[in-house]
Amino acid sequence: MPATRARASPRRAPASAPARRGAKTPAVSGRLVLLVATRKGAWLLHGDARRRDWRLDGPHFLGHTVHHLKLDPRDGRTLLAAARTGHLGPTVFRSCDFGRTWKEAARPPAFEKAADGNGRAVDHTFWLAPSIAAEPQVWYAGTSPQGLFRSDDGGVTWAPFSVINDDPRYRAWFGTVQDGTPDGPKLHSIIVDPRDARHLYFGLSGGGVHESIDGGRSFRPLLGGLQVVEGFDAGTPTFHDPHCIRICPSNPDRLYQQNHCGIYRIDRPSDTWVRIGARMPKRVGDIGFPLVVHPRNHDTAWVFPMDGSDVWPRVSPGGSPAAYVTRNGGRSWQRQDAGFPQAQAWWTVKRQAMTGDALDPVGLYLGTTQGELWMSRDEGARWQCMARHLPEIYAIEVAQVE
Amino acid sequence: MPGSSDAGSTSRRVLIPSSLRSYTASMWVQAQGDTLAEVLRDLDRRYAGLRFRMIDEQDRLRPHMRVFVRGRAVHDLRLALDAGDEVHIVQALSGG
Numbered sequence: 001m002p003a004t005r006a007r008a009s010p011r012r013a014p015a016s017a018p019a020r021r022g023a024k025t026p027a028v029s030g031r032l033v034l035l036v037a038t039r040k041g042a043w044l045l046h047g048d049a050r051r052r053d054w055r056l057d058g059p060h061f062l063g064h065t066v067h068h069l070k071l072d073p074r075d076g077r078t079l080l081a082a083a084r085t086g087h088l089g090p091t092v093f094r095s096c097d098f099g100r101t102w103k104e105a106a107r108p109p110a111f112e113k114a115a116d117g118n119g120r121a122v123d124h125t126f127w128l129a130p131s132i133a134a135e136p137q138v139w140y141a142g143t144s145p146q147g148l149f150r151s152d153d154g155g156v157t158w159a160p161f162s163v164i165n166d167d168p169r170y171r172a173w174f175g176t177v178q179d180g181t182p183d184g185p186k187l188h189s190i191i192v193d194p195r196d197a198r199h200l201y202f203g204l205s206g207g208g209v210h211e212s213i214d215g216g217r218s219f220r221p222l223l224g225g226l227q228v229v230e231g232f233d234a235g236t237p238t239f240h241d242p243h244c245i246r247i248c249p250s251n252p253d254r255l256y257q258q259n260h261c262g263i264y265r266i267d268r269p270s271d272t273w274v275r276i277g278a279r280m281p282k283r284v285g286d287i288g289f290p291l292v293v294h295p296r297n298h299d300t301a302w303v304f305p306m307d308g309s310d311v312w313p314r315v316s317p318g319g320s321p322a323a324y325v326t327r328n329g330g331r332s333w334q335r336q337d338a339g340f341p342q343a344q345a346w347w348t349v350k351r352q353a354m355t356g357d358a359l360d361p362v363g364l365y366l367g368t369t370q371g372e373l374w375m376s377r378d379e380g381a382r383w384q385c386m387a388r389h390l391p392e393i394y395a396i397e398v399a400q401v402e
Numbered sequence: 403m404p405g406s407s408d409a410g411s412t413s414r415r416v417l418i419p420s421s422l423r424s425y426t427a428s429m430w431v432q433a434q435g436d437t438l439a440e441v442l443r444d445l446d447r448r449y450a451g452l453r454f455r456m457i458d459e460q461d462r463l464r465p466h467m468r469v470f471v472r473g474r475a476v477h478d479l480r481l482a483l484d485a486g487d488e489v490h491i492v493q494a495l496s497g498g
Contacts, residue, residue, distance in 0.1 A: 087466040087493050088421055088455040104451045110459035121458035 030402045032357060033098065034365055035069040035079070036373065040391035042066040042081055044099055051363050051377050054386055060099050068352060070128040071399040072154070074136050080155045082125035082141070090124045092141070094155050107157040109141045109149035111165060120145055124183075127352070128155075129190035135197050142187030146174045146204050148216070162216040170219075173207040173237040181205050188351065189245035193252050201245060201255070208240035209257065225273035227261040243289045244351040251298035256330075258291040258303055258351070265330050276330025280305070284317050284324070284335075290354035294362060299329045302336075302356070302364060302380060304349045315346040323354075323364070323380050339383035340374070347372070352395030359400075367393025411436050414483065416445065417490040422456065425449040433489070438469065439479040441489055456491065466494045 034045035034054070043058030060066075064083040072078035077096050084090040092105040111120045122143045131138035141149040141158060150161035164170040175185055186205045193199035198215035201222070209226070210219040221237045232239040241260035248254040253268040256276075263277030263286045277286025287308030294300035302325050307313045316322070322337035347368040354366040364376040371390035376383045411434045418426045426449050433448065435441035439461075446453035456467045461479060463469065469476045470490040471483065483489070 085421060087464070087495065089458060089464050091451065091455065106450070108451075108454065110454065113459055113461070117460065119460045121460050121462065 030400050032363075033071065033399050033401055034373070034386075035071060035395075035397040035399065036367060036390065036393060037066040037069040037081070037352070037395040038367075038371070038391040038393050039065050042069050042083075042099075043387075043390060045373070045386065046098075049359075051357075051359070051375070056387055057099065060102070061093070065124065066394065067124055067126050068128045068395045068397075070130065070397055071401075072130045072139075073399065074130060074133050076399070076401050078154055080128050080139065082128055084124050090122050090143075092125060092128075092155060092158065105151075105156055105158060107159075109143055109147065109158040109160075111147060112160055120147070122147060125149075126186045127188040127190055129192065131192045132194050132197050138197070140190045140192070140200075142190050142202060144181075144184035144186045145177075146170075146185050146187040146207065148187055148190070148202065150216075162212070162219065164210075164219055170207075173221075174204060175206050175238050179206055179238070189242065191245065191247045191255075193247070194249065195252055201247070203242035203245045203257075204237070204240075205243065205260075206238060206241040208237035209242050209245060210237075222266075222271060223273075224271045225266075225275070226257075226259060226264060227275065229261065244291045246291050246293045246301070248293050248298040250294070250296050254298045254329075256291055256293055256301045258288050260287070260308075262286045263288075263291070263303055263330065274330070276326065277303075279326075279331060280324060280333050281335075284322075285309070288349075289351035290349050290366070292354055292356045292364065295356065295358040296360075297327075300325065300327050300379075301330070302354070304354055304366065306348045314348055316348050319344050319346050321345050321347065321368075323366075323376075323383075325380050336376075336380035336383070338381060339376075339385075350394055353393050355396055355398050357398045357400065363398070365396055365398055367396045369393070411440060412483070412485055414441065414486075415488045416441065417488065417492070419491055419493040421493050421495075422452055422491070425452040425455075436483055437479070438471070438476055438481045438483065438489065441483070442479065466496065468492045468494055 032047040036043040041059035041062040045054045047054045066083045068082045079095045081093045091108040093102040095102045125141050125143050127142035129140045137154045139151045139155050147165045148161050149158045151158045189203035191201040200212040209222045211222045212219045228234045228239040244258045255266050257264040262275045264273035265276045266273045280286040284305045288306045290304050292302040302323050307315050307317045321340045322335050324333045326333050347370040349366050357363040361379045366374050372388050373386040374383050375386050413434045416433050433441045433444040
């Protein structure tokens, strides 16, 4: 697609979050932008540094399924969108002016062509991850079906990366559409160690957590301590289903994980995950998709539990949405539902649709399967609705910009 | 693809579905080629990125993407085209 302008003019959010009396004002400069990827297009919410006034801009790519929208924190301006429609193939769009104009990637993520005619085709790019400042032009992308791709030019051209796309072991561990995730198996949670660009992690739904210490030349499973559905062999990566993995910015040796089978923490160099979700209330359980880590405190993390009982309804447990926070590395959890509907609210939050800013106190943001945006300016103590009536929200990211 | 717009290949009319007009800006365009594959390569040269939205990296037509020549559905990109043939690209829209 040639460079295009977003058609809709910016407008106010339907329900701008009002200031809370006595709320601590974060000591920051700059402003915030919330990047909202939905099943029917993308929106940007521009907010002031105090997180009080928000302006909704969009839709961008109306009718496209946008799986992820990510701003490059290294330059504060390169914005990538992973998009497709129900009928057109997957691509990546790029903007350097916050969506005023977009240009399509010259070569979007695509597998190598197989000589035997049985090669895989990318259905959609699911996850976008910029590398670290030491590699200013490098981005990674994870796709469905599972593939790992890399761009060395800021997202303009993409190529298959690493051995895993064609490695027979990984191909077996990927499983098939028959094995899992409703709209296709996914490679997600691509993490670059902020201290060392050669140290990488990613998650496979299904297929487990994997790590490279040689810049992606080789990967190995990192599955110690992770449980699988009863009756399956925990030694086989195929049966593992990490939903979301996050590394702690304040301590990159610590990662948290929301898995199909619970919430976990790992402290490297240990190779064993610890099921910290065991301390969640039994009536809620520790199944869910998103997970958010605190920008400065490695003992604090948030989850948003989902009903994973019997037929997996994939709604908030009991119809009562709530975040849960731990402030001690998972030894205990506190419910955070103030402001959310207390009953008969059957939405939930997808794995990419909850995030936090870097302000103090931390602001939390989530997008629901029913198209609502919610925020908390006080680390989850109180929630407010920012926007309603958007399409089903797939992913949100927040960025601080000058 | 080398040769697809060589002198001597035939220029022909191509009907573009609404979903791909963000690339072409019009319903009818001209493209050169003596096979369907050549026409699609030439289209991509003129309208960068269009081909991958309708043909995957294994050279398979994507689901819901249909191509008609002389009123008949075409599934083989190697189809040889006659001088006056138009290529009609149509999207079988469905879903919600």
